[in-house]
Amino acid sequence: MPPGHTGPRIIINGGERILHAEVGRPLLFTAMAEKIFIPSACGGRASCGQCRVRVLSRAPKHVPEERAVLTADEMARDVHLACQLRVTEETRIELPPGYLKARQYRARVARMRDLARDMREVELDLIEPARMRFLAGQYVQFLRPELEHDPRPLYRAYSMASSPSSDFRISLLFARVLEGEVTSYVFDRLRPGDSVTVNGPFGFFHLKESTRQIIFVAGGSGIAPIRAMLLDMAEKRNARPAALFYSAHTPADLVYAEEMRARERDMPGFSFIPVLSRPAPGDRWEGEKGGLPAALLRLLPELDDHEAYLCGGPGLVDSSINALKAKGIRDEQIFFDKFS
Ligand SMILES: Cc1cc2nc3c(=O)[nH]c(=O)nc-3n(C[C@H](O)[C@H](O)[C@H](O)COP(=O)(O)OP(=O)(O)OC[C@H]3O[C@@H](n4cnc5c(N)ncnc54)[C@H](O)[C@@H]3O)c2cc1C
Ligand code: FES
Numbered sequence: 001m002p003p004g005h006t007g008p009r010i011i012i013n014g015g016e017r018i019l020h021a022e023v024g025r026p027l028l029f030t031a032m033a034e035k036i037f038i039p040s041a042c043g044g045r046a047s048c049g050q051c052r053v054r055v056l057s058r059a060p061k062h063v064p065e066e067r068a069v070l071t072a073d074e075m076a077r078d079v080h081l082a083c084q085l086r087v088t089e090e091t092r093i094e095l096p097p098g099y100l101k102a103r104q105y106r107a108r109v110a111r112m113r114d115l116a117r118d119m120r121e122v123e124l125d126l127i128e129p130a131r132m133r134f135l136a137g138q139y140v141q142f143l144r145p146e147l148e149h150d151p152r153p154l155y156r157a158y159s160m161a162s163s164p165s166s167d168f169r170i171s172l173l174f175a176r177v178l179e180g181e182v183t184s185y186v187f188d189r190l191r192p193g194d195s196v197t198v199n200g201p202f203g204f205f206h207l208k209e210s211t212r213q214i215i216f217v218a219g220g221s222g223i224a225p226i227r228a229m230l231l232d233m234a235e236k237r238n239a240r241p242a243a244l245f246y247s248a249h250t251p252a253d254l255v256y257a258e259e260m261r262a263r264e265r266d267m268p269g270f271s272f273i274p275v276l277s278r279p280a281p282g283d284r285w286e287g288e289k290g291g292l293p294a295a296l297l298r299l300l301p302e303l304d305d306h307e308a309y310l311c312g313g314p315g316l317v318d319s320s321i322n323a324l325k326a327k328g329i330r331d332e333q334i335f336f337d338k339f340s
Contacts, residue, residue: 140200219312
């Protein structure tokens with residue numbers, strides 16, 4: 001037991017790791033102090049739902065913040081949010097094994113590029129450890145350090161936009177959120193050469209082993225993990241037919257568009273369909289316009305044996321899933337990450 005810790009034990013995965021709870025401290029932060037990185041995209045505000053864990057022993061009652069996020073079925077199975085779970089007696093917890101493999105990385109900002117209005121790509125050179133093994137589609141938690149006006153360290157999730165083959169330098173794509181705590185730091189203060197900390201990798205959003213045709217759907221910065229998947233497919237000469245529907249407001253908001261058009265030429269079977277929701281008359285846009293779900297309904301054939309991978313804001317992902325289902329795709333062939 002670490003000196004000074006007298007709290008009850010938290011036994012993870014049958015004893016693979018044992019922690020000592022601190023009274024009043026949520027599991028998420030107790031685990032983090034012991035270098036166990038449970039995913040957290042909202043920094044512990046009970047909004048992202050990424051920190052779900054299952055309690056195997058007698059579980060405390062769910063607090064209102066958990067009831068707002070978890071389904072009735074999850075609560076019946078004693079799933080809790082690690083950011084809200086405060087244990088008062090010895091507790092057995094089940095975590096996906098991958099969580100225990102996530103590490104903390106020290107990195108340096110190698111390059112920053114503004115790819116569109118309020119859309120910044122940040123390349124990070126990993127220093128310690130110097131390499132990260134991840135699957136295309138996974139994400140890291142980026143740490144916004146303590147600031148003079150705000151001493152709380154904050155974590156948010158960002159998907160790798162680069163290929164897993166670049167395991168020493170990873171790219172993240174940040175969309176600025178108005179008054180967002182972490183994205184304001186990235187846009188207003190972060191500079192090339194700065195040291196940063198990321199934890200990971202996390203997530204189950206990655207290409208499944210299959211030969212099915214793929215429908216990719218991305219909105220805004222949701223293009224990041226899809227780009228990683230496409231880079232990975234190109235490097236591995238994976239010839240699965242794939243169509244990418246990408247939603248943005250105006251032509252100036254499309255990122256990686258030239259790269260995707262070049263990919264159409266290099267990867268037979270790949271097509272890129274940008275869909276703009278607000279092109280101005282001066283944009284001279286001749287491509288698809290309107291909402292992305294409407295474009296899916298209009299342009300796709302009946303989907304009998306396809307897989308869909310969707311990424312972006314919750315509204316876009318949910319409405320696009322409804323459109324894909326109306327086209328016949330089955331629930332078990334739909335995979336997504338919502339950037340909430
Ligand atoms: C698995 C996963 C992967 C993600 N990957 C990426 C990624 O690759 N690139 C990326 O830019 N983001 C990504 N996100 C979102 C990211 O984690 C943050 O939520 C986002 O950057 C906002 O952080 P912030 O601290 O700047 O804003 P916050 O301070 O958390 O939010 C400020 C306010 O804005 C609202 N808000 C938060 N996000 C949005 C939004 N997108 N649009 C409108 N309002 C919003 C909040 O509800 C809050 O009221 C991902 C999220 C998840 C769950
Ligand atoms: S960290 Fe618990 S819900 Fe986001």
